[in-house]
Amino acid sequence: MTNRALLPFSALLLLAACNPAAPAEETAADETAVRPRAVVTVERVQTDTLTDVLELRAVSAYPAKDVLRATTTGYLLAPVPVPGQLVRAGQTVFTLQTKEARTLHLDQLTGDPRLRFSGIIRIASPRAGVLAIVDKLAGDYVQDGEQLALVYDQTRFGFVLDVPVTQLRYVRTGQSCRITLPDGRVLPGRVAEVLPAADLATQVQRYTVRLIGPAPQLPENIAVTVQLDKTAPYRAATLPRPAVLTNETQTEFWVMRLLNDSTAVRVPVQTGLEQQGRIEIKRPVFSPQDRILVSGNYGLDDTAAVQIEQRGRE
Incomplete structure (x- = not known):
């Protein structure tokens, strides 16, 4: 076969080799053109009142307790009180x-006014309170000095607050605080006294905290949360927590701000306090017209194409 005969055949092979690439390139270009934009929602910066709060743990306590003890050896007579009884x-x-009175049956002797000792000893509570513990039952034989019950003075009910020594500058006697109980109730309180010793191992200083107003019926050793204000309330710009993005080490923070209805750019921010799901934005200062992405913002590159989800107030 001559070279002239091979020329048309070679041209056909060249066209066949080039033509398959052309549809693939057109398909990639079409996919790029129709690639969906990230659907996002936006909000504007709002101004809130914030307070830097110190949150510590405390336990309920009855610092004033009276131990009722037997004053002689003998037997307890009915009725015997029960725990929880008010006195x-x-x-x-x-x-x-007394055991002598029971042996001699002095309680059955009558008619002789000179016999003034009946062998019956009454043990009274030195103060009003509630019986927290009753150790004995009617008929029990007790020794002189043995504990019979424990009386809590309810008027001295409060909480023992442990303050790390690194936070002592934020706590002072007379300071108002908020006490959150395990069931969610929040009660007003006040720092009452400072105890004159610190724990050597944990390096905490103990304070007593009293309730302002009537105290609920609470047992001892209930763990609560005490909040104390470190700063006075101040006004600051805030954004919802999902609007603020960060890196893995949480050393950089940024938000995605809309340039227009279809483009979002990355803006580094300096954050402050976080309260009730909102974060303080210290810098930069956003205008009330700036729109910040609050959803659909995760993983977006700088200058990303977006589509705003239509909502009533946006």
Whole structure:
């Protein structure tokens, strides 16, 4: 076969080799043109009142306790009180019969006014309170000095607050605070006294915290949260927490701000306090017209193409 005969055949092979690439390039270009934009929602910066808060742990306590003890050896007579019973100051709580009186049956002797000792000893509460612990039952034999019950003075109910020594500058006696109970109730309180010793191992200083107003019926050793204001309330610009993005080490923070209805750019920010799901934006200063992405913003590059989800107020 001559060279002239091979020329048309070679041209056909060249066209066949080039033509398959052309449809692939056209398909890639079409996919780029129809690639969907990120659907996002936006909000504007708002001004809120913020307060830097110190949050610490505390436990409920009855610092004033009275131990009721047997004043002699003998037997407890009925009725014997039960835990939770309220007692008045000077009220007889336990009645004790000496073992000599029981042996001689002095309680059955009558008619002789000179016989003034009946062998019955009454043990009263020195102050009003509630019986937290009752250790004995009616008929029990007790020794002189043995504990019978424990009386809590409810008027001295409060909380023991542990303050790290690094935070002592934020706590002072007379300072108002908020006490959050495990069931969610928030009660007003006040720092009452500072205890004159710090724990060597944990390096904490202990304070007592009292409730302002009536105290609920709470047992001892209930863990609560105490919030104290470190700063006075101030006004600051805030954004919802999802609007602020960060890197893995949380050393850089940024938001995505709309340039127009279809383009978002990355703006580095300096954050401050976080309260109730909103973060303070210290820098830069955004205008009330700036629109910040709050959803659909994760993973977007700088100068990203976006599509705003239509909402009523946007």
